[in-house]
Amino acid sequence: MTSYVLGRLFALLLTTLAASLIVFLLMQILPGDPAAVMLGVNAQPETLAALRTKLGLDQPLWTRYLDWIGGFPFGDFGVSHTYSTPISQLLAPRIMVTLPLALLSMAISVGVALPVGVYAASRRGKPGDFLSMGAAQIGVAIPNFWLGLLLILFFALHLRWLPASGFAGWEDGLWRGLRSLILPALALGLPLAAILARVTRSAVIEALGEDFIRTARAKGLTSRAALWRHATPNALIPVATIVGMQFSFLLAGTIIIENVFNLPGVGRLIFQSIAQRDLVTVQSLVTLLAACVIFVNFLVDLAYGWLDPRLAAGGGR
The missing domain is CATH 1.10.3720.10 (MetI-like)
Structure with a gap:
């Protein structure tokens, strides 16, 4: 039973990580610039560049992903572009x-x-x-x-x-x-x-x-x-x-x-x-919902082992 639970737990962590990567990449390929949406169509190029730097949008994709996902275990989901408030507080x-x-x-x-x-x-x-x-x-x-x-x-x-x-x-x-x-x-x-x-x-x-x-x-x-x-x-x-x-x-x-x-x-x-095209808020909340779904399916897998111990024994082998 222990190996069955550990195997399902490893699958949960791997699936959650994959889901977060997919959500992050999907947010990046959406058309439009969040900085331009926040400042409006008449914003000056220098102002746009300064805001993009402040929001970290000028960083490489892998750096932005690691900075974003690295805060999840500590409850840091980033800062909302629209409300200028930590997403955890929202x-x-x-x-x-x-x-x-x-x-x-x-x-x-x-x-x-x-x-x-x-x-x-x-x-x-x-x-x-x-x-x-x-x-x-x-x-x-x-x-x-x-x-x-x-x-x-x-x-x-x-x-x-x-x-x-x-x-x-x-x-x-x-x-x-x-x-x-x-x-x-x-x-x-x-x-x-x-x-x-x-x-x-x-x-x-x-x-x-x-x-x-x-x-x-x-x-x-x-x-x-x-x-x-x-x-x-x-x-x-x-x-x-x-x-x-x-x-x-x-x-x-x-x-x-x-x-x-x-x-x-x-x-x-x-x-x-x-x-409002607040992409960091969208990607954080969608990833959290995906993690909740994955966790519930993990609990369902554990329920399988409780309802039918033969499944847990098979997973152990």
Whole structure:
């Protein structure tokens, strides 16, 4: 098991480094000059040259990359060209919005998808199965930003139960902060739950057809006990794979949802930085999001070893 974890950890570090290099190079080949954007079209050449020197844009690519990535282990992500503020200071209050939003969205996705998927599998071919999968198909087809607008119209404008936009802040109390995140989390989590429910149903149906289920039933185990004690745990590996993959879509979705609901999170900061051509902020935040996705997939790999020790043993060999 130790060699399995070390191997996955080495892959995590290597993949993160490769992702940072790709993001950095992509930022460099984009057309336009950040110094010219900051100073405007009427800037003098001497002023442009001085600003490029101040920002380090006149340095070789490899020097700029090493200076930039070398600060990551110490929490130094560079200085924003637009705000003239360390990116870590811009990030700190916004991560307290995006991280709870992501966790709440994932909890909604998993909390809805697993019971629905297992229920549909246990009612295969019956009306409950058709209704569950029909609802899941609708959820797959609805874009999260459109669902967000529908939720605003119904729960905020019609029923007036929840705020339509903005973030109350955690300093005003836990409940007020969570109320601001409920609608965005539903808009992010429900479409992902629809996909996960379909995968869960297929995985549980496949597990129900295995020999160990027939053996358990032959020993007198009820169908309900066989479903929850044997079929569902054995179906969790493909489900865990999809959960890890969904996390990347969830983080990408925050960029849109945070703008729809006017949330001061990391996604909105990325959107504003792209519009202002603040490349160092964009590349730092995108690299951090990529590192989060890679880390979640690392946790999924560890979950594989916990769910099926044979995989860890194979990795060790």
